[in-house]
Amino acid sequence: MDQKKLYRALMAFCLLLIVFGFCISSPSDIFRGIAKIYSSDDMLITDYMAIACPGAAFVNSGTVTLLGIILLRFLKTPCDGYTVSVVALMAGFSLFGKNTLNSAPIIFGSFLYSRARHEPFVEYVRISFLATTLGPLVSSIFLRDPSNPLVIAGGVLIGIFIGFVLVPVSKASFHYHRGMNIYNMGFAAGLLAMVIVPVLISFGLEFESVDYWFTGSNVLLACFIYGLCLVLIALALILGKGSCKDYLKLLRTSGRSSSDYVKMFGLAPSALNCGINGILVTTVLLVVGGDLNGPTIGGIFTVMGFSFFGEHVRNLAPVIAGVIIGGLIKQWSLTDHSAQLALLFCSSLAPISGYFGWYFGIIAGFLHSSVTLRAGLPLAGLNLYNNGFSAGLVALVMYPVINALLLNRDHPGPRRERALGFEQEELRNK
Numbered sequence: 001m002d003q004k005k006l007y008r009a010l011m012a013f014c015l016l017l018i019v020f021g022f023c024i025s026s027p028s029d030i031f032r033g034i035a036k037i038y039s040s041d042d043m044l045i046t047d048y049m050a051i052a053c054p055g056a057a058f059v060n061s062g063t064v065t066l067l068g069i070i071l072l073r074f075l076k077t078p079c080d081g082y083t084v085s086v087v088a089l090m091a092g093f094s095l096f097g098k099n100t101l102n103s104a105p106i107i108f109g110s111f112l113y114s115r116a117r118h119e120p121f122v123e124y125v126r127i128s129f130l131a132t133t134l135g136p137l138v139s140s141i142f143l144r145d146p147s148n149p150l151v152i153a154g155g156v157l158i159g160i161f162i163g164f165v166l167v168p169v170s171k172a173s174f175h176y177h178r179g180m181n182i183y184n185m186g187f188a189a190g191l192l193a194m195v196i197v198p199v200l201i202s203f204g205l206e207f208e209s210v211d212y213w214f215t216g217s218n219v220l221l222a223c224f225i226y227g228l229c230l231v232l233i234a235l236a237l238i239l240g241k242g243s244c245k246d247y248l249k250l251l252r253t254s255g256r257s258s259s260d261y262v263k264m265f266g267l268a269p270s271a272l273n274c275g276i277n278g279i280l281v282t283t284v285l286l287v288v289g290g291d292l293n294g295p296t297i298g299g300i301f302t303v304m305g306f307s308f309f310g311e312h313v314r315n316l317a318p319v320i321a322g323v324i325i326g327g328l329i330k331q332w333s334l335t336d337h338s339a340q341l342a343l344l345f346c347s348s349l350a351p352i353s354g355y356f357g358w359y360f361g362i363i364a365g366f367l368h369s370s371v372t373l374r375a376g377l378p379l380a381g382l383n384l385y386n387n388g389f390s391a392g393l394v395a396l397v398m399y400p401v402i403n404a405l406l407l408n409r410d411h412p413g414p415r416r417e418r419a420l421g422f423e424q425e426e427l428r429n430k
Helices: 003-024 027-038 054-074 081-093 100-116 125-142 149-177 184-202 218-239 243-250 261-265 267-287 294-308 313-329 337-356 358-375 386-406 414-429
Strands: none
Touching (some): 003 027, 003 054, 003 081, 003 218, 027 054, 054 081, 081 125, 081 261, 081 294, 100 125, 125 149, 125 184, 149 184, 184 386, 218 294, 243 261, 243 267, 261 294, 267 294, 267 313, 267 337, 294 337, 313 337, 313 358, 337 358, 337 386
8 A cells, every 4th residue: 555645645635625615605704704614612513614615614624633733744643544543533513613723732641641651652643632522621721811821831731741641541442432432532532521521610610502503505515525436436546456356244243343455465455345334324414304404524534534444334334323213213303403413423333233243233323322412411522522421421321231242151053153253363462
């Protein structure tokens, strides 16, 4: 694999976002919109398309992600499936919550952690990008009094603390669910926020969740996403010899972290998987009556990114089906804003269906659809990866129960063999 070519492809993606932004909005609207983005507290749900304009949201996404890629290249970070997933996640969440202002202090905090450990920052830079999930906490401190240097310094220090602490916390939280929650940083950030937010509130700081949600451009945005996915599929089929055969092998994997499909199968099958998954989740969202905007496109980009790192149709579909079933029989609608995000980010639990079976995937999605609507309330919308936090809770409960059932010596058979194989794989990973 030529990592330079893959980096160029990621940069081209960023430029595409910027160019598309200028195509759908005027430059004056974009520049005014960027100013609004940087003056927003960014808490869930702050759709940059709603508070600014669609063009400004895409330009912010492309710019933030491009700066991140430049830093990755400068540090000579390996460009593998993990890197692609992190870049896609940055692009997605820069449509509704992340910007350079609230991300930089957190990344710097992770840099200080690497210095404290006397280790190169390249080992932690991708984790630092994921840690920007708590960027709204930085923004909300900044904007309390932007003219006061002490307030600004407080926001910077909070961001540095988050970046420093989240690195070890995320490593520890991974062991709780044994790789069954792909969006592990959301779980780790939720745990940290459960400590930070009550402390800040006890000092008199108040946080109120918001709900800025853009609607009305489904056709235009759908054409953009479908076009991007079709290009990926076409390139994979044209340039990748045997990509279909390797893609079928990819579908037989569980998706448990860490499943780096670029290393395992190559770039072409991974790109093919990305395009197919993007079409799948976009179509499902539109069929249930959802909206295409900053948060939902952020979810689609996240699924597409993690299609290089653990997600595929076979392990995605059961979890999504579980959320849909929940929307049909529970006291909320699939068109609710939070439910639309749950429909996309439930993909975090794909490894459960991929390893233990589609029936457990449906149960996981069914549970997640309710947990994610309530688990984030104590966090006051300050953790952008709220679904990752909720998925971590579901996986934390389901993993030991399923494992205990499948390892029951009184009921030997394929299920028990599968669980035993999982434990052996876990030992090998260690």
